[in-house]
Structure formats: structure tokens, C-alpha cells
Amino acid sequence: MSLVHINILIAFAVSLTGLLMHRSHLMSALLCLEGMMLSLFILATLTILSTHFTLANMMPIILLVFAACEAAIGLALLVMVSNTYGTDYVQNLNLLQC
Amino acid sequence: MNLFTSSTLLTLLMLITPVMVSSTDFYKNNKYQHYVKNMTLLAFITSLVPMTMFIHTNQEMLISNWHWTTIHTLKLTLSFKMDYFSLMFMPVALFITWSIMEFSMWYMHSDPHINQFFKYLLIFLITMLILVTANNLFQLFIGWEGVGIMSFLLISWWFGRTDANTAALQAILYNRIGDIGFLLSMAWFLHNTNTWSLQQIFMLSQNPPTLPLLGLTLAAAGKSAQFGLHPWLPSAMEGPTPVSALLHSSTMVVAGIFLLIRFHPLTENNKLIQTMMLSLGALTTLFTAICALTQNDIKKIIAFSTSSQLGLMMTTLGLNQPHLTFLHICTHAFFKAMLFLCSGSIIHNLNNEQDIRKMGGLYKILPFTTTALIIGCFALTGMPFLTGFYSKDLIIETATSSYTNAWALLLTLTATSMTAIYSTRIIFFTLLEQPRFPPLMNINETDPMLINPIKRLLIGSIFAGFILSNSMPPMNTPLMTMPLHLKLTALTVTTLGFVLAFEINTYSKNLKYPYSSDSIKFSTLLGYFPTIMHRLSPHLVLTMSQKLATSLLDLTWMETALPKTTALIQLKASTLTSNQKGLIKLYFLSFLITMTLSMLLFNYPE
Numbered sequence: 001m002s003l004v005h006i007n008i009l010i011a012f013a014v015s016l017t018g019l020l021m022h023r024s025h026l027m028s029a030l031l032c033l034e035g036m037m038l039s040l041f042i043l044a045t046l047t048i049l050s051t052h053f054t055l056a057n058m059m060p061i062i063l064l065v066f067a068a069c070e071a072a073i074g075l076a077l078l079v080m081v082s083n084t085y086g087t088d089y090v091q092n093l094n095l096l097q098c
Numbered sequence: 099m100n101l102f103t104s105s106t107l108l109t110l111l112m113l114i115t116p117v118m119v120s121s122t123d124f125y126k127n128n129k130y131q132h133y134v135k136n137m138t139l140l141a142f143i144t145s146l147v148p149m150t151m152f153i154h155t156n157q158e159m160l161i162s163n164w165h166w167t168t169i170h171t172l173k174l175t176l177s178f179k180m181d182y183f184s185l186m187f188m189p190v191a192l193f194i195t196w197s198i199m200e201f202s203m204w205y206m207h208s209d210p211h212i213n214q215f216f217k218y219l220l221i222f223l224i225t226m227l228i229l230v231t232a233n234n235l236f237q238l239f240i241g242w243e244g245v246g247i248m249s250f251l252l253i254s255w256w257f258g259r260t261d262a263n264t265a266a267l268q269a270i271l272y273n274r275i276g277d278i279g280f281l282l283s284m285a286w287f288l289h290n291t292n293t294w295s296l297q298q299i300f301m302l303s304q305n306p307p308t309l310p311l312l313g314l315t316l317a318a319a320g321k322s323a324q325f326g327l328h329p330w331l332p333s334a335m336e337g338p339t340p341v342s343a344l345l346h347s348s349t350m351v352v353a354g355i356f357l358l359i360r361f362h363p364l365t366e367n368n369k370l371i372q373t374m375m376l377s378l379g380a381l382t383t384l385f386t387a388i389c390a391l392t393q394n395d396i397k398k399i400i401a402f403s404t405s406s407q408l409g410l411m412m413t414t415l416g417l418n419q420p421h422l423t424f425l426h427i428c429t430h431a432f433f434k435a436m437l438f439l440c441s442g443s444i445i446h447n448l449n450n451e452q453d454i455r456k457m458g459g460l461y462k463i464l465p466f467t468t469t470a471l472i473i474g475c476f477a478l479t480g481m482p483f484l485t486g487f488y489s490k491d492l493i494i495e496t497a498t499s500s501y502t503n504a505w506a507l508l509l510t511l512t513a514t515s516m517t518a519i520y521s522t523r524i525i526f527f528t529l530l531e532q533p534r535f536p537p538l539m540n541i542n543e544t545d546p547m548l549i550n551p552i553k554r555l556l557i558g559s560i561f562a563g564f565i566l567s568n569s570m571p572p573m574n575t576p577l578m579t580m581p582l583h584l585k586l587t588a589l590t591v592t593t594l595g596f597v598l599a600f601e602i603n604t605y606s607k608n609l610k611y612p613y614s615s616d617s618i619k620f621s622t623l624l625g626y627f628p629t630i631m632h633r634l635s636p637h638l639v640l641t642m643s644q645k646l647a648t649s650l651l652d653l654t655w656m657e658t659a660l661p662k663t664t665a666l667i668q669l670k671a672s673t674l675t676s677n678q679k680g681l682i683k684l685y686f687l688s689f690l691i692t693m694t695l696s697m698l699l700f701n702y703p704e
Contacts, residue, residue, distance in 0.1 A: 016690070020689055
């Protein structure tokens, strides 16, 4: 593994840790989710370019499309939570019904 | 050919004629009553012919008329058995019915349905005679049920009165319980001896097991008001006095005893049944005599007296003396019917007053009724050489000199003295002392339709014992020697009873007791038997059935068992498992740790 790959992988790992160990805001989880998507995109593009696997050039672009949708849904959920509670603290999410 | 067959059948046919006439216009006539009474009189005279023939030549007869049906090997015919018992009983029953019919022409004079009353009495008489002359159990059962039905119809004659309806139903129910025993014996005899006709039964089962005889004893206990099935008899006094005189003193209630007398060839070989009959009879006679001591209704005292005498008859059967029992049936019919007729005369003359606490001083006012009542009571208690003596004294003598149960004997002797006690009570309260009824009563006993029947039965009460016991051919060797004290037992206890009762009545007639003692409550409430059997056990059964149906079946099994339990389990489970508290950070943290650990493990597997 070259150093570049390890760099990007560490970025991914840091974003993952940030997603799973956020403190109080749901927004930070969503931001870390975006960070994960970004690092995955960079990793995929670099690997494809360095191995000249041109046929797989579609994959990062499609990954980006789905990341955008996912971000939209995440933001919609955040807005709904914020409508109910006023803030987006995760400790409010302790009821199993709406 | 002598007149035996024809006069027997003529007797029975003569009685059916007035019943058949009842669909015509003659039934609505006032002469119908005279017609029925005269028919009964003629039937009585006609039935004297076979009886005299029997006394003279010991000729018995079996008349088998009409072959009804044959079901496989069971042949059912219409057959009449004219033997010792039926030949002697028929004239007695007809004589008493004749007298009672004449009496009821006076007693029921103002009743609008008097013709129907006479028709019912006649149908009762016919069914009773069918019972008495039956040669097979089927015909006997027809007569048995017939007398039961007529008893029901006649007890509830004044059916507007609730008590009368209740009493009639009670009579039917208690008789039905006895009928179970009858049907059991019929089934046993059919199964084991292939017949219902008496001759074949006696030939084929000389030593029958206890079961059929037990059934017959149960039937007799139901029909003849033995202990355990006795309450219907005092309740049956709701019917008019002629009904009480005919059915419930002379004829119907002896049907059960008559059945057992008919089966005496079977019972004389079975010691167990004899002991049972002895004990049952002794218990009945004492129990009902105790109950009679404190009753206040004159008809109820006489009813309990009947029940006590029936117990005595059952005891005699237990001593293996069927012919003596039969003699007691015949003699008892005379004086008991007369006692009822006298009480009817008193009741009607005092404007339908039946409570002896409101009678009194009739000694001078109704001389003829007084005479008849006193003689009847003496005959009942067994005064020497009146009618009752010839049967009752013989029974006590036989009991004291038999190798038998001493307890039963003791009970019988106590009951004998109690007979004297309650007879004294009747005489004392109705006839002696000062009058206790309202002064403006028109009392007269000049009507010949009242006097003649009582006169005839009076002559019967005095002489019939002598005539019958000297005419009836002896069937077993009489007892010749016995110690003097045993011979005088019955007389002694009776005299003791008379003296005791008279003393107590005289000295305590002006006293009143502040609290009822336990013994008097036992006697007045008829031994608590109706209270327990009629109220307590139905209440318990109905409560238990209600609890079973409602609580157990409906509420528990149908409602709670599946539906509510399932709901309860779901509720508990959902409260248990729904403990998500929304600890998102904890869940994410555990996910991270798991991922890290797994990556470490799978990437560095040494």
C-alpha cells in the first residue's frame, strides 16, 4: 500500500469514529457521514487512476450521486427532528413513536 | 257352572257404566249422584257372591280373558286373579266407597261440579279394583298409575288454592319415586323370569336375590308413605274430606302394602328384605306418631295416624305375616274412613273450621258424631273386641313372640301408646270442655245422607273385626301360648297412653308455654323433614348449579381461559420488551468497538 492510500484510509477511519462517537448534535453525525463519502470517493478515484482500470471509472460518480441523495434524506430527518424538539440533540430520540 | 266368573266380571262392568254415561245429557242431571251411589251399592252386593263362595268352599279363580299381544316370548293378557286377598278386599272397598259416596252427597252438596267429583271417585274405584285383581304386573301397573292420577285430580279439586296444587304435585312426585322401584322390579322379572304374570314368577324364582324385592319395597314406600317418602300424605289433606276418607285412609295408600302382600311367596324366603321392611315400618310408625302428637289440624292428625298404621302394616310384613297384614288393612279401612267422615261432619257443621284449638264442647251438640268419633278412636287404639283389636292386638302379640329385632318391637310399642295419646288429644280438643268456636253456628246432624254412612261404618267398626277374622280361613297356625305379660303388652301400653294424655290435657289446658322446647319444635315441624328435603337440598343444588354454570363455565372457561389470558400475556410481554430508551450514542459506540475489534482480528490473525 502506498502512503497516499493509507492517508485516505486514515481520513475514512477518523470520519467513521466521528460518526459513531458524536456528542450531542445529530448534525455532526451527518457531517461525518459526508466526510466518509468524500474520502471513499477520493480513495476510489486514486486507486482506479493508479491501476489504469478505466472501465471502473463510473463507480465514483455513481457513488457521489447516491451520497447526495443520502445527504438530502439525512437533512430531511434532521429538519423533522428539529421541528419536533426545537434542537437536534440525540438525547431527545428516546421515544419509539412519533 | 256357578256364578263366580260372571259375578266378578259383572261387578267390574257395573262400575264402568256410569263413566261411559258421562258423555251424554244424563251427566248434567241431578240424579247422576244417586245413580253412581246405587251402582256402587249394587256392585258391593254382587261382589259378596264370590266372597261367600270363597269362604264356603275356598274356591279361587283365575280369569284370563283376552290375549292382548305377544312380544317374542312375552305374552300379555287381560287376566284377573281372584284369590284370598282380592276376593276379601273387593267387598270391603266397595262398601266403604258406597258409604263415602253417600256422605259426599251431603258434604259436596253445594259444589257446582259435583257430578264430576262422583265420576272421579268412580274412576278411582275402578283403577283400585284393577290393581287389586291384577294377575300380571302390567295390569297392576295400570291400576297403580291410575290411582296415582286420580289422587292428583282429587287432591287438587279446589285448584284455585295454591296449597292444594302444591300438595297434588307433591303426591305425584313422591309416588313417582316409588314407581322407579316398581319399574326396576318389572324389568328384573322380565329379564330373569321372562314374564310379568304372577304365577310364573312364583314358580320360577323361589329364592330371588334382593334386587327385585328392593324395588317392590321402594314402590310400596312411595305409595304407602313410609319414612323418607312420607310428606305427601299429610299434605294430601288439602283435598275434600271424602277424598281423604277414600283415598288416603282406606284404599289408595294400602296399594303399596297390597303389592308386597301379593309377593309374599318371594319375601318369605329372603331374610334381608324382611328385616328391611321391619325396620322401615317401625321407623315410620314411630316417626309419624310423634308428628301427630302436636298437630292442630284435625285432618292432619288423622292423616298421620293413617301413616302410622301403614308403618305398622309394613312391620307386620317384616314379621312374615301377610295374612295378618291383610286383615289389618280391611279392619283399618272401616274405622279410619269413619274417623274421616266424623271429622268431615264436624268441619262442615262448624262452618269449615279445621283447627282443633277452635273446636270444643261438641259432646252435647253433636251426639251421633261424638259417638262415632269415640268408637272410632277406641277401635284405632285396639280396645278389646272392637274391630281394631282383632288385627292390631294380634300384630303386637306376633311381634312380641317372634324371633325378631327388639329395637323394631320397642318402636312399635311406643308408637302404639302414642296412638292412644293423639286419639285422646282429638277427643279432648274437639268434644270435651267448653266450646271455643263462635256462638252463632247452626249445627245439625239430622240429614240422613250424613247419618246413614256413619251408622253403617260404625256397625262395621264394631263388628267387622269379629266377622272378618272368623270368616277368613286361617292360612298359618295361630299362636297358642304366650306368657301373660306379653299377652297384655298392647293393652297396657295403650291404657298407659290414654291415662297419661288425659292427665296432661286436663292439667295443662289453661297453661301456656313461654318458649317452645326443642322436642315440641321437632314434632310440630314434622321432624324437620320437609324443611330439609323440600327447601335445603333444592337450594343447595340450585346454588351449586348456578355457580357451576355462571362462574365456572361462563366466566372462567369461556371468557378468561383463552381470550383474556392471551391479552394479559401480550400486555406483560410488551411492557417487558419495550425498554428501548433511545440511547443512540451507546449503540453507535458499541458498533465502533465491534468494527475495530473485528478488523483487528481478521487482519492480524496470528
